[in-house]
Amino acid sequence: MATVTPLRRTTAPSLDPIMALVAADLNQVNSVILARMQSDVPLIPELAGHLIAGGGKRMRPMLTLACARLLDYQGTRHHKLAACVEFIHTATLLHDDVVDGSGLRRGRRTANIIWGNPASVLVGDFLFSRSFELMVEDGSLRVLKILSNASAVIAEGEVNQLTAQRRIETSEARYLDIIGAKTAALFAAACRIAAVVAERDEACEEALDAYGRNLGIAFQLVDDAIDYASDGATMGKDAGDDFRDGKVTLPVILAHARADETGRRFWRDAIEGRRTSDADLAYANELLVASGAIADTLTRARHYGQRAIDALGPMPASKAKAALVEAVEFAVARAY
Template sequence: MAVVVPFEPQGSNSLDRLVELVAADMDRVNATILTRTGSEVTMIPEVANHLISSGGKRLRPVLTLAMARLVDHGGDGHIKLAAAVEFMHTATLLHDDVVDESDMRRGKLAARMVWGNEASVLVGDFLLGQAFKMMVEVGSLKALEILSAAAAVIAEGEVMQLAAANNTATTEDEYLAVIRAKTAELFAAACEVGPVIAKRPKAEQAACRSFGMNLGIAFQLVDDALDYGGVAAKLGKNVGDDFRDGKITLPVVLAFRRGTDAERDFWRRVIEKSEASDADLEHAIGLMVKQRAIEDTIQRARHYGAIARDALGLFPDSPMKRALEEAVEFTISRTH
């Protein structure tokens, strides 16, 4: 059983325009990424490129480039910062897959399944080191402060998630705190550094950060919903992976809180005791439909998407601003 979630897109819901507007810069970022993954230690580029070349949208570095262009940044520091953001993201994925014992990433074997846990962790550390080298080369102490603080917050979010794992008592506020740190913080930092190196007014820096933070929260909430209401072939993972791993996500939090005593007993068995079967997944999706948990998770995502769009209100109309607004719609209405 699977539920295809009605996302009701409003207007354009594609990243195409945003990607097109930053295409020239993105070519330079990709060249930088290739150069910076080079190492005489053969395994390092092998492991790094396994994930980097696996077809991710590179949304975070695209946002770094887009925000720099939105505020008319005239230098080229945003290229290295965008590459640094992608390295930070890739490092967290390598580490995440080890912590979560994941077998798949973006539709193919996770790096840890090919080279082992130790190599995945150490190559992730190498990428973080390269990211910080590039930040220093840009020469902006403020940008370095933003991205290094983000690295610390992301690590805190990972530990918070570990503490909340398999805990059905997790509240919505507690869960939002986890995704704010684990996912949204890097979106926020990626969007903030462009106006910072362009030396734009603090109000513009804050607006760009707000856009990224709220887009990041919406992005993760949609991911949560897709795990129960998506299409496996488009997800790059199996529908129900979060469920089988006993992960606490917002649809689970809502279904648990709204359920009967018998339904809560079911959630405790499959989440806390990790005794979940494929038949249990069907039942879980049925309970989520009954309790409107998937639908309301998408509603929450729309709320944060609206805040992200409003953050752009400070900037005059432009092709880049419209493309960023479309990126919000894409994030909420995507089915992959």
């Protein structure tokens, strides 16, 4: 196993370099998104536009564009494919918010709260369909295989998470399986397809897949760590949503494993839905900090972040490589 060097930076990491790198390409992607979310049924563009215009940074399509730039790809196929990635992501958000009963997304009311669950599910289905149209138009069976597989894996991850909900006995291994599927799979696919359009070999595909996959895991670990101390401005959702929903994330798994009998009883009651008040959330935070569960979760995030950076090791130095490295560092630094 390669030696993992700690992430070091003298200034706060930012997404500015990757955003500047892909700005022109992202304008083209946004044009595709705007055109393809249109429909003769007015509710579809209205609801889809609410979420797509809701302040997201377009992280996943930006990764497709930046990886294409890393490989010096000169064509335009990646514009439609990056839009495809964003449609898959947006569709999963619409479905997730219905499943979770979420009221906030990026600090705004969720589509299911405004238009209702049936409309959100059906528009999510519409966006999935649009994503597959874009895959077919690209004409590459390899791209179709990568993105369709990612879509299936994401759905499996969401079902796995649903069946693990309110089960305090959920293992760390199962948790990693869940986030590897529901979050990291699309990060990995978004990066990997750039190697396909740039006509690079399997080794290059695998390197970009490893970069995206490890970045996705690090990204989700940080989200799960800061859920307990977040607010609508920081996370775009209410503090403690995972706690009240009975989601067993790594901080909870670690805190439960390290607790005494009283602490274990609290965690079981909380995850099973019997201790969900603001005072309970405050007590949960105390247990998480005292047990070192939050700190250790963030340490794991840094480890996966470094693995993402290491995956780019064989790539020559460039602005694109530096921007992709800093994107990892930004993802991890959100917790600080």
